[in-house]
Amino acid sequence: MITILLEIREVILKAYQKVRFIVNPAVKFLFSVLVFSAINSDLGFNTKFTGIPIVLGLAAVSAVTPSQVLVLLAAVLTLLHVYAVNLFVTILLLLIYIVLYCLLLRYSPKHVAVAVVVPVLAKYNLHYSVPIIMGSTSNPVTILPTICGVIVYHLIDVVKVAAGREVELNLEDVVGLYTDVFDSLMDNYKMIMMIIVFSLVITVVWFIRRFSFDYSFQISLGAGVLVNILGFLIADLKYDVTVSVGTLILMSVLSGIIAMFCDYMKRILDYTAVERVQFEDDDYYYYVKAVPKVNISLREMDVKHFNRSAIDGEDYEYEEETEDDDYEPDNAYERKPEEDEEEDAEMKEYNPDGYRSPYILLENPESSDAEERNGTEEGEYSTELPDDIDEEDYEEEMLLDDDEETDDDNKA
Amino acid sequence: MLNERKIRLMTQLAIYEKKEGKEDVKLSKFYKSDYARFQAWKTGVAVTVAYLLLVAVAVIYKLEYLIENAFNIDYALLGKKILGLYIIVLATYVIVAMLGYSLKYAASRKKLARYFRMLRKLNHIYLVEDGIVQEDEEK
Numbered sequence: 269m270i271t272i273l274l275e276i277r278e279v280i281l282k283a284y285q286k287v288r289f290i291v292n293p294a295v296k297f298l299f300s301v302l303v304f305s306a307i308n309s310d311l312g313f314n315t316k317f318t319g320i321p322i323v324l325g326l327a328a329v330s331a332v333t334p335s336q337v338l339v340l341l342a343a344v345l346t347l348l349h350v351y352a353v354n355l356f357v358t359i360l361l362l363l364i365y366i367v368l369y370c371l372l373l374r375y376s377p378k379h380v381a382v383a384v385v386v387p388v389l390a391k392y393n394l395h396y397s398v399p400i401i402m403g404s405t406s407n408p409v410t411i412l413p414t415i416c417g418v419i420v421y422h423l424i425d426v427v428k429v430a431a432g433r434e435v436e437l438n439l440e441d442v443v444g445l446y447t448d449v450f451d452s453l454m455d456n457y458k459m460i461m462m463i464i465v466f467s468l469v470i471t472v473v474w475f476i477r478r479f480s481f482d483y484s485f486q487i488s489l490g491a492g493v494l495v496n497i498l499g500f501l502i503a504d505l506k507y508d509v510t511v512s513v514g515t516l517i518l519m520s521v522l523s524g525i526i527a528m529f530c531d532y533m534k535r536i537l538d539y540t541a542v543e544r545v546q547f548e549d550d551d552y553y554y555y556v557k558a559v560p561k562v563n564i565s566l567r568e569m570d571v572k573h574f575n576r577s578a579i580d581g582e583d584y585e586y587e588e589e590t591e592d593d594d595y596e597p598d599n600a601y602e603r604k605p606e607e608d609e610e611e612d613a614e615m616k617e618y619n620p621d622g623y624r625s626p627y628i629l630l631e632n633p634e635s636s637d638a639e640e641r642n643g644t645e646e647g648e649y650s651t652e653l654p655d656d657i658d659e660e661d662y663e664e665e666m667l668l669d670d671d672e673e674t675d676d677d678n679k680a
Numbered sequence: 681m682l683n684e685r686k687i688r689l690m691t692q693l694a695i696y697e698k699k700e701g702k703e704d705v706k707l708s709k710f711y712k713s714d715y716a717r718f719q720a721w722k723t724g725v726a727v728t729v730a731y732l733l734l735v736a737v738a739v740i741y742k743l744e745y746l747i748e749n750a751f752n753i754d755y756a757l758l759g760k761k762i763l764g765l766y767i768i769v770l771a772t773y774v775i776v777a778m779l780g781y782s783l784k785y786a787a788s789r790k791k792l793a794r795y796f797r798m799l800r801k802l803n804h805i806y807l808v809e810d811g812i813v814q815e816d817e818e819k
Contacts, residue, residue, distance in 0.1 A: 363733050370730035375723075375780070409780065443743050450741050545694035549686070556691045 285542055285559065293331040300327035300338055303384050306391060307345050310424055313431065314352035317345060335381035339373075342384050346424070354431045356442050360449060361427055372416040379406065379413045386417025387424060393515055395421070397523030399466040400492040401530050403473025404485065411467045418466060422459040426452045457507040465499030485531070493524040683809070689802045696795055704788045704795070712789075716781045723777040727770050735762060 284291065304323045312318045326345070330338040343365055351358040373380055382398060389395040398417065402410040430449050453459070469492045476488035497520045501513070543558040697705070707715060739746065746753070807813045 360737075363737060367730045367733050370726040374726060375777075439743075443740060446737070446740050447744075450737070543691075543695045543698070545691060545698055547690050547694045549690070552682070554687060554690065556687070556694070558691050558695060 288542060296335075296338075297327050297331035299388075300330035303327075303330075303338065303342055303388050304345060306388050307342060307349070310428055311346055311349040311431070313349045317348055336377065339380050339383055346427075350427060350431045354433070356445055357427060357431045357449070360446060361423075364423065368416050368419060372412040372419075376406075376409045376413050379410050382410065382413040383416045383420055386414065387421035390421050393519045394523060394526070396496050396516075396520050397526045397530075399469040400473055400489060400496070400523055400527040403470040403492055404477055404489060404527050404531050405534055406474075408471055408474055411470050414466050414470065415463050418459060418462045419453075422456055423453065426456075457503070461500070461503035461507060465496060465503065468499060469495050486528075489524045489527055492527070493520045496520045496523070683805065686802065686805050689798055689805070693795065693798055693802065696791075696798075700791060701795060704792045707785055707788045708792055710785075712782060712785050715785050716778045719781040720774045720777045723773050724770060727773045728766075731766050731769060 301323060304326050308318045308323065316322075326341050330341060347358055347361060347365075350361055368383075373383060379402070382402070386395050386398050389398060395417075399414055402414055426449055429452075430445060433445060472495050473488045473492035476491050477485055497517055500516050504513075542560070544556070545558065546553065546555045548554065710718065804813070
């Protein structure tokens with residue numbers, strides 16, 4: 269059963285290798301569509317940017333550029349939407365973005381996308397998977413972008429309310445607006461608890477995953493799910509943060525499964541990437557497509573070896589293969605004609621009368637040497653073996669050829 | 681005549697240069713302490729900008745209180761508090777950045793060492809091709 273699953277896996281891997289160049293941008297495109305649609309549905313104040321062509325265009329740009337561009341475009345889009353209704357909130361939002369970048373986002377450039385992943389997944393209650401995935405695939409530095417994502421998620425809600433407020437151009441109104449926004453951010457226990465729990469989950473998963481005991485990875489994911497559930501339950505009891513327990517448990521477990529799948533996919537992405545590189549030396553330009561070998565897992569066969577040492581009760585000795593620095597061509601052990609000649613010459617020198625080269629005899633029966641020894645006419649071939657070749661050994665050597673011939677005969 | 685071993689090495693080198701090699705080679709232009717210090721400086725600047733913005737926002741947030749008590753506030757004490765908090769935040773970020781970027785540099789050097797080993801092998805192949813050294817000679 270497992271072998272069949274492994275074989276299916278190999279097939280999927282091979283198929284993925286072929287379509288990788290389409291699949292990766294396509295996935296990124298779909299996710300970008302999700303991000304921009306979510307922004308438009310939450311903050312769609314400026315109807316110029318809510319059209320489907322704009323969303324598709326922005327997603328297309330994000331699909332073929334690094335993830336930092338997606339985050340930048342998403343931030344600009346939110347600012348444009350808010351600017352359409354409230355200048356003061358736009359300035360405030362810009363200030364908060366700069367602070368978030370300076371304090372949280374710039375320290376883990378590879379994981380910048382987390383800042384938009386958390387708010388989008390939170391719509392489907394799947395944001396619990398983010399800290400588990402971060403802990404299982406990366407290091408605790410990813411706590412910073414995750415915190416950023418949590419803040420952005422709650423910030424969008426606050427901004428949505430604030431942007432709709434009528435503000436006159438006087439100090440009192442503006443200060444009142446800013447005070448309200450900060451109050452609703454600072455007093456947001458749900459956000460603070462989420463930051464604490466997510467940070468804990470990342471640390472716990474990362475910490476346990478690094479141990480070398482069996483199943484440490486799976487255990488770390490389980491621990492992450494458990495910390496997540498307990499953390500939010502405690503938050504619920506202590507600070508009355510409204511969390512639906514059933515949803516929390518279900519989504520946490522689902523998040524653990526997603527994290528496991530993501531880890532599996534990460535391995536595939538890391539080790540099956542087809543590389544196209546070009547370089548040159550003095551004589552050639554090389555355009556190389558390097559395709560990683562996908563291990564084909566054949567059904568396991570139990571082969572038992574019996575030999576003298578095993579019968580005598582001696583231990584087998586295995587010589588461990590070490591990494592071979594020197595490249596050996598495939599025909600390294602093939603016998604070369606000049607080696608035959610050298611050996612012949614040596615043997616003749618040693619015993620000039622008694623020596624007969626088996627190579628001349630078997631491979632070239634027309635030669636005068638063979639004719640002389642076997643007493644055959646030119647063009648005839650003697651099937652008799654020379655005296656010094658053991659008949660059994662010879663049959664063993666020729667066994668393979670015989671089989672092939674028989675197969676061919678049968679087919680005919 | 682194509683030398684398969686050479687192509688294999690050159691391909692591995694090219695893949696490395698195309699991916700993580702870019703950053704590793706950039707890092708290799710610095711000494712470890714210089715790199716960590718440079719990054720710590722950048723972190724310090726970013727933290728300072730963020731802190732200034734936060735102080736500005738805090739002033740707006742507490743503007744009403746500040747205007748009402750403009751004459752009763754101990755500005756020296758307030759200044760000391762703001763500066764003290766700034767130093768604590770800055771020190772934390774800078775120390776963690778120094779540690780983090782040092783670790784990153786060390787990891788990058790390990791990968792780079794492997795890259796140089798491959799380069800040496802390639803160089804040896806060239807020397808053999810040119811007949812300067814024998815194939816089995818010490819590299």
